Amino acid sequence: MLLTLAFRHLWVRKLRSLFLFFGFSLGVGVMVVLLSVGEAMLEQSRDASLVGGGEITVLPQGIDIEAMRTGGLGGMFFGIDRARYLTRQAIGGPRHAGIVRTVAPAIEGKLLYLCSLSGPCRPTPVRAGGEIPSRAAALGAGLDVRQGSWHDTSADSAYVAPTTQQLYDELDRFHIPRVADSSWGEWHYFNLTAGPEEWWYVTYLVGGGLSLSPAGAGSRWGGRLLVTHRRPDGRYERFTADVPAAAVRLDTTRADLALGPNTVRQRDGVYHLHAVATGPAGELRLDLDVRPLRNRYFPPVELREDDFLSGYVVPGLAASARGTACVAGHCRRLVDVPAYHDHNWGVWRDVTWEWGAARGSELSLLYGGVYGPERGVSGAGAVTSPFFMALVDSLGIMQVLRFSRIAYTGGKAAEGGAAAAVAPAGFSLLGTRGGDSVGFTAEVDHALATETGAGSFRRHFFQMRGRFRLHGRLAGTEVSDSGQGFFETYLPR
Amino acid sequence: MTPPLLARELRKDYPMNGETVHALRGVSLRVDAGDYVAIVGPSGSGKSTLLQLLGGLDTPSSGSVEVLGTPLDTLSDAELTRLRLTRLGFIFQRFHLLPVLTARENVELPMAEAGVARAERRSRARELLAYVGLGHRADHRATQLSGGEMQRVAIARALANRPAVLLADEPTGELDAATGHEILELFRRLNGDGTTLAVVTHDDRLAAEAGRIIHMLDGTIRD
Numbered sequence: 001m002l003l004t005l006a007f008r009h010l011w012v013r014k015l016r017s018l019f020l021f022f023g024f025s026l027g028v029g030v031m032v033v034l035l036s037v038g039e040a041m042l043e044q045s046r047d048a049s050l051v052g053g054g055e056i057t058v059l060p061q062g063i064d065i066e067a068m069r070t071g072g073l074g075g076m077f078f079g080i081d082r083a084r085y086l087t088r089q090a091i092g093g094p095r096h097a098g099i100v101r102t103v104a105p106a107i108e109g110k111l112l113y114l115c116s117l118s119g120p121c122r123p124t125p126v127r128a129g130g131e132i133p134s135r136a137a138a139l140g141a142g143l144d145v146r147q148g149s150w151h152d153t154s155a156d157s158a159y160v161a162p163t164t165q166q167l168y169d170e171l172d173r174f175h176i177p178r179v180a181d182s183s184w185g186e187w188h189y190f191n192l193t194a195g196p197e198e199w200w201y202v203t204y205l206v207g208g209g210l211s212l213s214p215a216g217a218g219s220r221w222g223g224r225l226l227v228t229h230r231r232p233d234g235r236y237e238r239f240t241a242d243v244p245a246a247a248v249r250l251d252t253t254r255a256d257l258a259l260g261p262n263t264v265r266q267r268d269g270v271y272h273l274h275a276v277a278t279g280p281a282g283e284l285r286l287d288l289d290v291r292p293l294r295n296r297y298f299p300p301v302e303l304r305e306d307d308f309l310s311g312y313v314v315p316g317l318a319a320s321a322r323g324t325a326c327v328a329g330h331c332r333r334l335v336d337v338p339a340y341h342d343h344n345w346g347v348w349r350d351v352t353w354e355w356g357a358a359r360g361s362e363l364s365l366l367y368g369g370v371y372g373p374e375r376g377v378s379g380a381g382a383v384t385s386p387f388f389m390a391l392v393d394s395l396g397i398m399q400v401l402r403f404s405r406i407a408y409t410g411g412k413a414a415e416g417g418a419a420a421a422v423a424p425a426g427f428s429l430l431g432t433r434g435g436d437s438v439g440f441t442a443e444v445d446h447a448l449a450t451e452t453g454a455g456s457f458r459r460h461f462f463q464m465r466g467r468f469r470l471h472g473r474l475a476g477t478e479v480s481d482s483g484q485g486f487f488e489t490y491l492p493r
Numbered sequence: 494m495t496p497p498l499l500a501r502e503l504r505k506d507y508p509m510n511g512e513t514v515h516a517l518r519g520v521s522l523r524v525d526a527g528d529y530v531a532i533v534g535p536s537g538s539g540k541s542t543l544l545q546l547l548g549g550l551d552t553p554s555s556g557s558v559e560v561l562g563t564p565l566d567t568l569s570d571a572e573l574t575r576l577r578l579t580r581l582g583f584i585f586q587r588f589h590l591l592p593v594l595t596a597r598e599n600v601e602l603p604m605a606e607a608g609v610a611r612a613e614r615r616s617r618a619r620e621l622l623a624y625v626g627l628g629h630r631a632d633h634r635a636t637q638l639s640g641g642e643m644q645r646v647a648i649a650r651a652l653a654n655r656p657a658v659l660l661a662d663e664p665t666g667e668l669d670a671a672t673g674h675e676i677l678e679l680f681r682r683l684n685g686d687g688t689t690l691a692v693v694t695h696d697d698r699l700a701a702e703a704g705r706i707i708h709m710l711d712g713t714i715r716d
Contacts, residue, residue: 001598001605008593012634 058086084170085299087160094295095395104135105160132156164269171297171315172255172266174206175345179307182208182220183349186250188257188264190273190290191486192321193338199465199486200325201228202275202286204257204264206248223248223259225277227284228448229327230465236415236448237327239277239284255315255343271316271341273323282328289323290339292316295396296364302346303370309346310370316341317357317392318364340486352459354387354406356442358468358485364392365440365470365485367403367429389431391438391474399474401431401438408489414449414462423447423462424489431472438472438479442487451493459490495562497657497689498524498547503556505542505712516542518712519556524658524691529684531703532693539712540693541662547691548581548660549573561657578607582651584661588643590635596622596646597631603653614653621649625679641672648679652688659683661692665699677702 010017058080080086083105089095092103108129115121134152136142143150158166177184187205194200208221225241243260250257255266265272275286298314321339325332340357355368369387387405391398410425428441444466452461464487471480505517517539524530524547532540545551546558549565558565560580565573577583590599597618604614622631625645627638635643644664651659664680665673677699684690684704692699700706708715 001602004598005591005594005602008598012593 056091058083082299082301084159089295089299089396092160093396095398102135102138103160104131104139104141106131106136132160135160165267168266168269168292168315169254171300171313172343174250174252174254174257175311176252177309177347181307181347181349183347184208184221185348186345187343188255189342189344190271190288190316190321191340192288192290192334193484194325194332194334195232195337197230197232197234199230200286201226201463202273202288203227204259204262204275206250206257206259208245221245221248223262225259225262225275227275227277227279227286228463229281229284229325230446230448234415234446237279237281239279239281241275241277283326285324285326285331287323288321288325288334290316290319290321290341292319292341293394295394296392298366298390298392298397303372305372307347308372310348310351310372311345312342312368312370314340314342314357314366317366318359352461352490354489356485356487358442358483358487360468360470360481360483362393363398363470363479363481365468365481366390366392367431367440371490387429389429389438389440391470391479398479399433399436399438401433401436403429403431405429406489412444412447414447414460416449421447421449421451421460421462421493423449423460423464423491426466427487435476436472436474438470438474440468440470442466442468442485444487452490458493460493462489462491464488494526496523496525496559497561498522498691499559499562500543500547501557503543503546503553503558505539505546505551506554515712517546517553520709520712520714521556522547522707522714524689526657526689527684527687529680529690529702529704530692530707531700531705532691532707532709533695533700534709538709540709542712543709544660544662544691544693547658548583549577578603579654580657582654582656582659584644584647584651584659584664586663586666588635588640588647588667590643590646590650592634592636595632595634596627596638596642596649599635599646600650600653603650607654609654617653618649621652622646624652625649626675639672640668641675644668644672644676645679648676648683652683658689658691661690661694663694663696664692665694665696674698 087103087105092100106129110128112126112128113123114126115123132152133142133150133156158170162170172188174186185205185207187203190202192200192202203226205224205226206221207224222245223243227239229237229239231237241259241262243262247260248258255264255271257264261274261276263272263274269292271290273286273288273290275284277284292315296316296318298317300311300313302309302311316339319339319341320336322335322337325334338359342357352371353368356366358365367387367389387403389401389403391401406427406429408424408427411422412425414421414423424444426441426443428439431438431440444464446465448463450461450463452459466485466487467482468485469482473479500520500522503517503520504515507514507516520539520543522543532543534540542551546553549558549560552566560576563576565576568576591602594602597615600618600621601614604617609617619628619631622628625648627642627645627649630638630642635646638646644667661680665676668676673696680690680692680699681702690703692703694700
């Protein structure tokens with residue numbers, strides 16, 4: 001009877017029923033949508049593939065997130081120097097491949113000013129953001145564009161997943177100084193260990209008042225190839241070749257460099273070196289292929305203050321080399337010998353550094369720090385980079401530790417042109433970061449001294465080779481390794 | 494013999510604008526089976542309030558009402574509803590028929606609520622409609638009936654569950670004289686057939702048909 005009453009009401013009051021029906025449908029529809037949203041959120045919260053996911057906000061050092069959000073000056077002038085490294089290695093690299101499905105880099109709320117292309121500039125502040133379309137889509141957060149398309153550009157692809165060629169060109173590209181400076185220098189550095197008592201230092205250097213600006217057109221600059229050979233008998237041979245600026249070819253987007261006939265060409269992650277130089281021992285001819293091991297690189301870092309600039313990148317913290325080395329017509333075949341490659345740029349007047357690169361059975365190690373130009377005889381410098389020690393394995397960088405000092409001990413007579421130069425016999429340092437700590441000790445087996453500077457800045461520059469041991473804990477896991485390495489330091493004469 | 498209706502010292506007070514209105518001031522009444530009682534009096538005398546208390550539609554401030562010997566104040570809401578459905582029949586001035594239902598369906602409705610089988614209630618509905626003279630209008634919706642016809646359908650509906658007492662509140666108040674006369678005749682026939690009636694009315698003709706007339710004034714019975 002009640003059903004009869006209900007349906008009769010609907011039938012007799014058709015318009016009202018229709019109105020109520022649509023109202024009810026709307027209500028039900030809204031409820032269905034809300035329940036669907038709630039259900040989707042619930043499913044997402046339970047989705048095993050999303051557990052641990054989320055956003056990581058990366059800020060320039062010393063910049064507060066609130067300052068970024070509210071449009072502080074930091075939003076205009078600061079950037080994330082190693083954002084690519086964070087995307088590819090720290091978060092999205094092979095070390096975390098089991099727990100990170102995708103990394104979608106995005107920049108939000110960047111304060112920009114727009115000017116018209118024609119007429120006087122009347123800056124209009126805007127907030128802009130950007131992301132990589134394919135990565136955003138992989139997160140399920142891609143844009144649903146109504147017109148046009150939203151796909152990765154070649155630059156997007158190169159950013160998140162560069163080819164080997166792109167990766168090493170990006171790491172190892174050349175730089176143009178902001179102002180012409182006679183102490184500007186930029187170089188490719190390679191070393192090779194041909195045997196227990198034999199090694200090579202190979203440097204392709206561009207130096208002087210390099211400038212592309214009209215103001216620097218008259219500056220003197222040029223290129224130099226410098227090769228040092230430590231013979232098995234303990235003697236050192238040096239070879240050089242100088243070329244004028246006109247014979248120098250460098251590229252700010254690539255690793256390739258030509259100093260006349262002496263060239264470095266990077267192709268698909270292999271550095272092809274060709275070098276012809278002369279020295280007291282005669283003519284040197286090198287033809288080598290240097291192949292960095294996968295993931296064993298250290299991203300670019302720059303130290304800046306006013307006109308001072310010091311940049312450094314290590315494309316090949318551990319590498320292998322093969323080819324021929326000929327001295328005065330006597331050639332030697334090198335097959336898969338241990339090698340190392342870095343790249344330096346900046347102004348180097350009165351600049352010194354601590355540096356070391358070592359290779360153990362599992363780990364590669366890099367430590368260093370730069371003293372700026374005002375460092376006095378006492379050792380205190382106005383501009384210094386933080387001392388760092390990086391540990392790298394086959395999956396990339398494991399940790400970058402900090403240390404405050406290197407404790408040099410003992411004395412060891414150094415070879416080379418510097419008379420009575422005494423190098424350290426050994427040294428140690430302790431790197432820490434959070435709960436991680438690694439102790440590093442080295443014994444110097446060989447040292448080569450070079451006199452540098454003039455006036456008050458008189459130093460011996462020591463290039464050393466020796467054995468090392470390291471021991472410590474990273475992320476709660478014990479690490480230990482030993483091997484051999486190359487080390488550098490400056491000591492007052 | 495247990496009377497169908499028995500009221501003892503009924504009082505009903507209403508709060509109004511910070512004061513208390515005494516609608517009933519101690520009314521006692523007994524309606525025996527077969528009685529035809531007319532309750533008359535001026536507006537505001539308390540007659541409709543009395544009818545609502547007798548029918549269990551409202552509760553007294555004090556005093557008691559018994560229907561067939563059952564004190565209403567001892568019943569739960571569900572029990573009281575059931576008692577109203579099966580033991581009392583109500584007729585209102587404005588009929589209160591459901592306009593979307595036919596006359597027959599309106600009469601069937603209280604029987605359906607009481608759980609009477611469909612065939613039985615359909616048969617009784619037609620019988621009751623024939624009794625009130627509307628057998629030919631059984632399948633017309635309420636909106637298609639005249640005022641007199643609607644009130645006769647309401648009377649048939651009130652009789653559906655064979656109540657012990659039929660309570661009517663101004664049953665001719667909305668009807669013209671001729672139609673009111675038809676209802677008067679129907680009430681006379683009902684009572685003659687044994688139906689107990691308690692009718693609140695201003696209609697002197699209707700009151701004159703009653704076997705007992707109760708005059709009310711200021712919340713009291715003035716016999």
